[in-house]
Amino acid sequence: DVDELVESDDPEHPANLIPELCRGFYTIGWVTGTGGGISIKKGNLVYLAPSGVQKERILPSHIFVLPYPQPSVVKAHTERTFLRKPKQEGLKESACTPLFWNAFDLRNAAACIHTHSQHAVMATLLWKGETFEISHQEMIKGIRIGGTGKTLSYLDTLVVPIIENTPHEEDLTDSMNAMMLKYPDAAGILVRRHGLYVWGPTWQGAKTQAECLDYLFEIGVKMKLMGL
Amino acid sequence: DVDELVESDDPEHPANLIPELCRGFYTIGWVTGTGGGISIKKGNLVYLAPSGVQKERILPSHIFVLPYPQPSVVKAHTERTFLRKPKQEGLKESACTPLFWNAFDLRNAAACIHTHSQHAVMATLLWKGETFEISHQEMIKGIRIGGTGKTLSYLDTLVVPIIENTPHEEDLTDSMNAMMLKYPDAAGILVRRHGLYVWGPTWQGAKTQAECLDYLFEIGVKMKLMGL
């Protein structure tokens, strides 16, 4: 029974973690209005939340499960093979799926988070070029090179590339992919007027990266406000 | 027994949902000081919270139930037929009732939310004309045309009409009605120096619309603060 893929008493099972983490992300404003989310990869299974639902009310039974890697006959971004789909009518896999996949494929990430954090959006409005940059902040030490490598030093400058938003989320796939290749050390990708994609070597790592980056966007914006 | 209208073990029963949702709205500052609230329509029943009570402490037994539509002999805005009133002394139906009714009648909404969010109020102070407008924000994609239709595109400009406040809440009924007819695509109505009315095709939809609009008011105000 494929439903066993999302039924577990272990609170750290991805089908339990995704709802719990989304509730936490909701309270800090990262996934309000059904936006944003998280995908977790464990072994060769990818766990995914549905699209367009209240992220703070997801249940384990709503979770999609996909094989990783996808069979090579599947066309990138437009087709997908599933091991388990929720039975509820109208649930569609997250529109972020191909962007999460970028993190799995290009960075060997085990989890990818997408936020609509206002700190991220404000950072993309105030840093008008191709990158957000900040230096001399302790929280930079929490950021991993490429998101999954060694942590940065306090003396390093953090550089987060910014891609331009598109009407359809999946159309961000190629520009995100290109930017991840252009900036191999980037720990996340900002989407202008939209939010952040960030990943990590584990779900804990992805969450930590997300918190450190969001802290740095917030303090960067505050510094601009104060004229610093 | 009419009390059965508000007694249910189902957490998604409107008499249970209204108290739960109000507790959530309270924590984000939408309904402090007894202001604001939510009304849910299910079939031909409308569920309503009392006026002037702490919205985060409502119980299912406090809920009013009204028939929808109201009998044609009832005079608009001043008389109402109830199927169930709470027994507690001093509880009066929400003063927002005729404004919620606008959303049910003009947009076929199944739920209507009223917030006193400071983001909404600040938006009405900074956008001094008849409308709040914002474009090029991902969260615009969460907004439905007319509040209950198809979602907007990222390329659309969001327009939210603003009506002027009045000393008595029910006196907003006609100007809200007129503005909803003038702007048939409007997903919500701002009340200057007061707050927001917003609705949706379901209670989930109304909550999502409210979160997306509030996010957009907040980021719009922040952009003004930063001179953007």
Place this chain on the structure above:
Amino acid sequence: DVDELVESDDPEHPANLIPELCRGFYTIGWVTGTGGGISIKKGNLVYLAPSGVQKERILPSHIFVLPYPQPSVVKAHTERTFLRKPKQEGLKESACTPLFWNAFDLRNAAACIHTHSQHAVMATLLWKGETFEISHQEMIKGIRIGGTGKTLSYLDTLVVPIIENTPHEEDLTDSMNAMMLKYPDAAGILVRRHGLYVWGPTWQGAKTQAECLDYLFEIGVKMKLMGL
């Protein structure tokens, strides 16, 4: 046994309410660092929290109970008769006691709240004169004349007197008293660089008044920030 004065299964018993309300006030920043608190009068008993303790960790057993009114032989502000004191060593009644008493005596209040809210403090820094004033805000309708009378109209201007801070909290007693007599319609008293005293005809009313005033201080400060 005087301990029965603070032992009850009723969540609305003052000895249970004070700890619960203080936990809520803590999460919104009104009583951090042991500052602030609430006193509730029920019949001729006044319930009081201890001084200098973490307000979010008060237990019913920590509550003081005093007779109201105090016996006439007791000297104002310096002596007090108690019906029940907590057994824990080192607990002293709140230094706000004589200020709470002002609200009971002069306004016939049934509860008085003291916050260190930053919105209140910022308001006293930006309104440099003897009063904070604001008009044309819906939340003004939540404010009661004198704190316990009829509610204001949307067309009324809210006036909250400001007294100057003193090194010792009890030394505010006379100036607060004088200001309450000078402004008989005042629903609360701001203390410059310190916080707010606010009361109501019931504990629910006091909490509602506190929320409405705090909302108005916050939006007043934001309006100054935006140059409105």
Place this chain on the structure above:
Amino acid sequence: DVDELVESDDPEHPANLIPELCRGFYTIGWVTGTGGGISIKKGNLVYLAPSGVQKERILPSHIFVLPYPQPSVVKAHTERTFLRKPKQEGLKESACTPLFWNAFDLRNAAACIHTHSQHAVMATLLWKGETFEISHQEMIKGIRIGGTGKTLSYLDTLVVPIIENTPHEEDLTDSMNAMMLKYPDAAGILVRRHGLYVWGPTWQGAKTQAECLDYLFEIGVKMKLMGL
């Protein structure tokens, strides 16, 4: 069995308190992204959280226990004697350990808190010299001289020294130590672009000091923003 050092039904046992307090600190933004933490000294035992883990998810079984004072043969800052280490692979004691020790040794503190609060960081950016200073704020009365002595008066000016950040946390040890000796009345030490170290005579006192200082940094930053 050394595990008994961290196993207790008493919620006030340090091994239970540290996880609980860290969850609270997480919700107010002091310890996101694995940063910050708290150490508690009880009798001659010091309890310590691990380094680089999600502070809101620490369990009592993750806690390190060290003897206090350390045996004199141990080299300062680089060697340490433990009574109990967690069994989980990869857990290392907090990098803040020698800084917590400064508070235990120089101030006879019973608890030391390290936050990455943005209010603290912004204060260090806006006060560019060797100290943050603020006066005429009620919350100053919550601050203890030297962090563990008598409380300040409302008429006192609060002075919090600021040290410069270093790439490695332990390299702050000597400059923090020197600053604590130079400013014997200082209740905490700010680290520029990094955060705060603060302590107290008890864990309750340390938490109270942390809350009062953070409040004062926040209001100091707001005053600069408003041009006050």
